[in-house]
Amino acid sequence: MLAEINSFLNDLIWGNILIYLLPLLGIFFTVSSRFVQFRYFFKMFSILRHTEHDKHGHISSFQALMLSVAGRVGGGNIAGVAVAITIGGPGAVFWMWIIGLIGMSTSFFECSLAQLYKEKDAQDSCVYRGGPAYYATKALGQKWVGVIISILIMITFGFAFNATQSFIITTSFESSFNIPTWITGISLTLIFALAIFGGIKRITKFSEFIVPIMAVGYLLIAIIVIALNLSEIPSLISMIVHEAFNPSSAIGGGIGAVILQGAKRGMFSNEAGLGSAPNVAAVAYVAHPVQQGIVQSFSVFIDTIILCSCTAFIILLSGVYQPGVEGVQGVLLTQNALIEHIGPYGGYFVTIALFLFGFSSMLYNYYLAENSVNFFIKGNVTAFNIFRVIVVALIIWGSFQDLGSVFSFADLSMGLLAVINLIVIALLYKPVLQLIKGYDRQLKEGKKPVLRYNDYTDFNIDKKIWKEIVDTIQNNRAKGEKDL
Template sequence: MLVEINDFLNNLIWGNILIYLLPILGIFFTVSSRFVQFRYFFKMFNILRDTVHDKDGHISSFQALMLSVAGRVGGGNIAGVAVAITLGGPGAVFWMWIIGLIGMSTSFFECSLAQLYKEKDKQDSCVYRGGPAYYATKALGQKWIGIIISVLLMITFGFAFNATQSFIISTSFASSFSVPTWVTGIGLTIIFGITIFGGIKRITKLSEVIVPIMALGYLLIAVVVISLNITEIPALFNLIVSEAFSPSSAISGGIGAVILQGAKRGMFSNEAGLGSTPNVAAVAYVAHPVQQGIVQSFSVFIDTIILCSCTAFIILLSGVYVPGAEGVQGVLLTQNALIEHIGPYGGYFVTIALLLFGFSSMLYNYYLAENSLNFFSKGNIPLFNIFRVVCILLIVWGSFQDLGSIFSFADLSMGLLAVINMIVIAILYKPVLRLIKGYDRQIKEGIKPVLRYNDYQEFKIDKQIWKEIVDNINDKRDKE
């Protein structure tokens, strides 16, 4: 009965609420900001290049970007896209692109808010904390909302998703290399434990190494596949667009199923609006909140437009996918498609990609949970250490447990988190529009933007934090 209730609520939230709420608010954010995700797109490269580091070792925009990409890029890029194509056909890829482009503005809004309302970590003055729990509490004055958000984040990402990632990685290695699941689980646990006990700085440093390798590696294999089938690319794009509006009879549910699958998998993969990425966006040391909004908007582009498309091309350019046919799906569909393109090594590549994608997601998931715990504990070290031990034990346990029911429950808690977060962002959209206007004004004045914190006092921001950041950055610029 509990499973049936959970399934009912999941279908209600994801299939009847979020499937409309996320695109509608995404369009609203896009229009009200005058298409901010496109206007600022190329500024992202300058922001990453000009990121200000100081001698105290604050976390940079690039490190925050890599950690957020570590979370967004995961099994959804390999298995989720395959499911979307299986159930929605090639046209689902088009709607996945649309939801990704719209979601870029949503990510911009929530991550700019996370920066605006961030606070200092109690244990390390060079580290910042923030996210939906923080901006809901500070801006709305409703701490109970922050508590609910923190609990949902901790349960979803810190416990359920990490244990499930451990199971996926371990079983994949058992299938490809005949390695016992418990051996893989122990290996994951050791590396995971060493990393998380080093705190957010060690997590970001490891992500800074892993993420570019995994993303570029996956992109490279997709380029190889496209090169081998270059003459078929125009026809493939034509197929994706035509099937988006006029799906073949083999796709049950018609155009509604195509849109639903594309939108749903896009939302699952890029996490725009779900309330997770703002926790990471808040840690970056930037001169203006809009800068991190721009960078995190680009993170959605990397995930959905680039890496999800890689999987879609690999599948659709192979002969493995047959519209309407019952057979392999999920990661096996991607794996079989790659084997057809480049031989048996394709299967091994997918397994290694899953390891890198999954482990980087585990680090990201842990940080979300740690940030949620910090909302309650405010730097209580013994409590943090107990929490870390629990997370480590769950990695071992998850390596040999089929956690389908737990994953389903986590989907429900994440859905609830997304609904709450989207409502909060919708209420707080005006501060973000003010931030955009202020940023644009300084660009027109020909200066590098910094937050003019005195202009935003009515929004209950921490003036002292921004005064320290802006003064420090201005001092460095004067010396340059």
């Protein structure tokens, strides 16, 4: 009965509420901001190239981006895209792209808010905290909303998703390399514990190292596959677009199934609007909240438009996928497709990629949960260590247990989190529009934008934090210009 109730609520939230709410709000944010995700797209490169100089050990915009990509990019990029194509056909890829492009604006809004309303960590003055629980409490004055959000994040990411990722990684290694799950589980747990007991700074260092390797490695394999099938690319793209509106390969449901599968894959994968990424966006040391909004918007592009497309192309350019036939799917479909393209090593590559994607997601998931703990208990080292021990124990447990039912429950809690977060950012869209106007104004004046915090008297932001950031950055800029 519980399973049936859970399934019903999951279908209700994901299939009847979020499937409309996410795109509609994404379109509203896109139009009201004058297509902010496209206007500012190329500014992302200059923001990352000219990271603000900081000698105190604050987390940089690039490190925050890598941690965010670590979370957005996961097993769903390999397995989830395969499922979407199996059920919805090649046309699902087109709708995945559309939801990703729209979601970029949603991510911009929620991550800009996380920056605007961030606060200092009680243990380390060079670390910031923020996210939906924080901006719901400060901007709306509704702490109970923040409490609900924090509990949902803790359950979803800290407990359920991490334990499930552990199971996926260990069973994948057993299948590909015949390594017993207990050996992989213990090894995974030790590496994971080493990372999280070092706090957010060590987590970002791990992500800064792992994420570029996994993303670039997967992209290179996809480029090799595309190069081997270059003549087929124009017809493949044409087929994807045609199937998006005239499906012949979807397994039941016609165009509705195509749109649903593409949209769900985009939503699950890039997490735009789900309330998870803003927790990471808040930690970055930037001169203006819009800068991190731009960077986090780009992480949606990396996840959905680049890496999900890599999986789609690998599958659709192979003979493994049979249109309209419900055969192999998930990781196995991607694995078999890559084996066809580059030989037996393709299967091993998918397993290694799944490990890197999964492990980086686990670090990200842990930080989201830790940030939620901080919302309740600020600066209590003992409480944090107890929580870390619990999470590590769940990683070990998950490596031996098939937690499909737990994962299904986590989908429900994540859906509830998304609904609450979307309502909150819809109510708070005006501060973001004011941030954009202020940022644009300074660009037109020929200045490097900083947050003019005194312009935000109507909003309950921590002006002391922003004064400290802006004064330090402006002094550093002045010193740098003088040195030149």
